Amino acid sequence: MKTIRPPLVAFAAALGCALMASPAQADGEVTCNSGPKDKWKPMAELRKKVWAEGWQLEKALVQGDCYEVYARNEAGQVLEAFFHPVTLKKLIVYRRGQEIFRAKGFDPAG
């Protein structure tokens, strides 16, 4: 091991900041507590809901027990959002791994 160089320290510090700047919630692990699937609203209604947000839908799918949506908002930002399959309530929204919206009282860990 050689002596530690300043660029290396700056690099490590920047990386550390980046890793701490975002909330640690794997989006594959969002839980919606949505119950049996036969009570879920159809995906077509989810699409309408996304449209009503003013978003442009790219992809809608089932992720765990949630509806997950990839979309762009009016500003052109890429969003990944989770909706409750029964109420179609918007629960949590990420932008490139950063949480930018969370419904009041919602706990993504279930």
Next chain:
Amino acid sequence: MTLLPRATAKAILWLLLAVPAALMLRGLVGGEALPMDLLHPSGETSVRLMVLAMLPGPLIDAFGPNRFLRGWLSIRRNLGVAAFAYALLHLAIYVIDMRTIAAMLDELGLPGIWTGWLALFLMILPAAVSFDRAMRWLGRGWKRIQRLVYAAFVLALAHWLLLDWNWKPAAIHLLPLAMAWLLRAWRVSTKVTRERTFA
């Protein structure tokens, strides 16, 4: 590799390296995949090729050269260049997906995004000097330039982690390298003590 002429062997290697890209592009052209669906496979292929390019060095230090490791070492530069090519493909897909420069600039400050850009920039120099003549020109400096790949690799993993918040896939790609590095460190340290004892 000794059974085939060098040029033929190299052509076959590059044909194999191009297979994942061909599959991705087929999905895109055929309409089965959105550009955003290809961000993951192109990025992951780049990371995997980086791992493959970085493994033979420490393995040879740990086990000593054998036929297999020497063969692997002889294609290492190709693997590194392919990793860079997949990073460029990843960027091209990103540009197609984002559509406008403004949208790309708008998210440049997000940690999950700038780590990707920085990883790519750090790969440019090592990739640019990876032909024989540059190696001869640069001499020992060449190795120093190739060390940028370590930083690029760490940043690529950070980029992955920051987008995904799932540590497992990133950790799985780090594991073989971490093991090879540990093995090398262990071999080197035991060798040193052995030499001391018998000195």
